[in-house]
Amino acid sequence: MSISGIKGMNDILPGAVETWQHLEQEARRIFGTFGYREIRVPVVEKTELFCRSIGETTDIVEKEMYTFSDKGGTSMTLRPEGTAPVIRAFIQHKLYAQDPVNKLYYIGPMFRHERPQKGRYRQFQQIGAEVIGLDDPKIDAQLLAMLSHYFEAVQVPDVELQVNSLGCAECRPVYRQALIGYLEKRLAQLCSDCQRRYTTNPLRALDCKVPGCQEATSEAPAMLEHLCEGCSGHFDQVQMHLHNLEVPFKINPRMVRGLDYYTKTTFEMVTGSLGAQNAVAAGGRYDRLIADLGGPDLPGIGFAMGLERLALLIDDQEIMAARPDLFVATLGREAEIAGFKLLTKLQRQGVQAEMEYSGKSLKAQLRRADKLRARHVLILGDDELERGVAQLRDMDQSSQEEVALVNLEAHLQKNVSEA
Ligand code: HAM
Numbered sequence: 492m493s494i495s496g497i498k499g500m501n502d503i504l505p506g507a508v509e510t511w512q513h514l515e516q517e518a519r520r521i522f523g524t525f526g527y528r529e530i531r532v533p534v535v536e537k538t539e540l541f542c543r544s545i546g547e548t549t550d551i552v553e554k555e556m557y558t559f560s561d562k563g564g565t566s567m568t569l570r571p572e573g574t575a576p577v578i579r580a581f582i583q584h585k586l587y588a589q590d591p592v593n594k595l596y597y598i599g600p601m602f603r604h605e606r607p608q609k610g611r612y613r614q615f616q617q618i619g620a621e622v623i624g625l626d627d628p629k630i631d632a633q634l635l636a637m638l639s640h641y642f643e644a645v646q647v648p649d650v651e652l653q654v655n656s657l658g659c660a661e662c663r664p665v666y667r668q669a670l671i672g673y674l675e676k677r678l679a680q681l682c683s684d685c686q687r688r689y690t691t692n693p694l695r696a697l698d699c700k701v702p703g704c705q706e707a708t709s710e711a712p713a714m715l716e717h718l719c720e721g722c723s724g725h726f727d728q729v730q731m732h733l734h735n736l737e738v739p740f741k742i743n744p745r746m747v748r749g750l751d752y753y754t755k756t757t758f759e760m761v762t763g764s765l766g767a768q769n770a771v772a773a774g775g776r777y778d779r780l781i782a783d784l785g786g787p788d789l790p791g792i793g794f795a796m797g798l799e800r801l802a803l804l805i806d807d808q809e810i811m812a813a814r815p816d817l818f819v820a821t822l823g824r825e826a827e828i829a830g831f832k833l834l835t836k837l838q839r840q841g842v843q844a845e846m847e848y849s850g851k852s853l854k855a856q857l858r859r860a861d862k863l864r865a866r867h868v869l870i871l872g873d874d875e876l877e878r879g880v881a882q883l884r885d886m887d888q889s890s891q892e893e894v895a896l897v898n899l900e901a902h903l904q905k906n907v908s909e910a
Pocket of ligand 1: 571572573574603605610611612613614615616617619620621749750770771772773774775776792793794795796797798799800
């Protein structure tokens with residue numbers, strides 16, 4: 492019996508992978524122009540890293556982590572997100588000693604044991620970006636301008652940027668208490684999950700999808716009304732800069748993020764086309780996280796986007812596999828050997844060239860050239876080889892000319908680079 496892959500973990504096959512490559516290349520290009528540099532961290536970390544950063548009472552840590560003991564008995568976890576590992580590496584390698592400001596990005600798989608459905612998987616790919624060392628509201632706005640620009644560049648239709656502020660260590664506890672007081676009076680209306688966590692993580696009740704919880708929280712106090720002066724001033728400035736940079740956004744005072752490290756600005760890029768999995772990208776500020784993980788007292792902000800969700804949303808008609816510049820077709824044994832040598836030589840020179848390797852008829856070779864959508868086909872026969880010539884067919888123009896083999900390479904290079 493054949494072995495199948497693991498539920499919720501997808502193969503990205505040729506044909507689909509071109510869309511992913513396009514999404515990744517555009518991220519590298521755009522993030523690069525905004526001054527971000529790539530960082531690569533392992534897919535496995537000590538479990539403690541995620542418990543301390545994401546938070547013990549979050550869904551991710553409570554139910555969704557792939558955790559195991561290695562042979563030495565250390566508890567390890569497949570990373571459910573990228574921020575904590577990046578900050579761990581930032582602290583460990585003292586990146587702040589080289590430069591107080593670090594703009595970093597990463598691309599790679601994350602793992603969460605969630606119930607798989609459209610747009611929600613157990614292994615999924617994120618592209619994330621983090622800015623460490625700056626708490627100026629200009630940076631929040633610039634990060635969001637970059638994210639919006641990326642969404643425009645890869646043509647994601649119908650997304651809305653929603654922003655909120657979750658306050659800081661000064662104002663959040665006051666708000667939390669007010670919310671607990673409000674929920675206490677409506678406990679009977681809440682689902683069992685929200686009842687259980689209403690004192691440990693009361694904010695989750697605000698974005699619980701259960702209708703009873705939505706109804707019970709419809710008049711709940713909002714964080715925005717409880718922001719301290721510092722947080723409220725910061726949020727005003729973020730909005731002013733977003734207007735100034737012409738980044739459209741909406742304030743969503745009920746937005747709660749599923750990770751505990753957030754402070755002040757939080758945001759989501761939301762779509763109406765993916766059902767319950769409506770966040771295509773999400774993130775926010777985390778001004779306490781670096782110190783909480785044992786690093787210097789530096790602020791940070793970042794986001795991550797899910798590539799599966801992006802790939803589901805964009806029209807990938809235009810993104811196709813690269814076409815070969817040239818297909819070498821041969822007739823006769825001598826020509827086959829000479830053609831194979833020529834093919835390899837051209838590939839080494841950077842021409843994307845192909846041939847049919849198993850000595851099939853000329854007709855079968857031309858069918859293969861058609862299937863690969865080759866731009867040019869070179870037809871080389873034994874007698875032509877003797878005369879020192881070959882036929883070069885331009886498949887898009889449907890024209891053909893005889894070219895001298897001595898001039899062939901130069902001719903091909905010219906033709907191919909003009910195509
Ligand atoms: P997050 O909201 O947990 O944030 O995930 C960010 C994005 O990853 C989501 O908006 C979604 O597109 C994608 N995603 C999450 N879970 C899944 C899943 N099971 N299947 C498919 N896609 C998924 C974070 O991970 C934070 N680290 C973002 C961040 C960076 N905050 C600050 N810096």
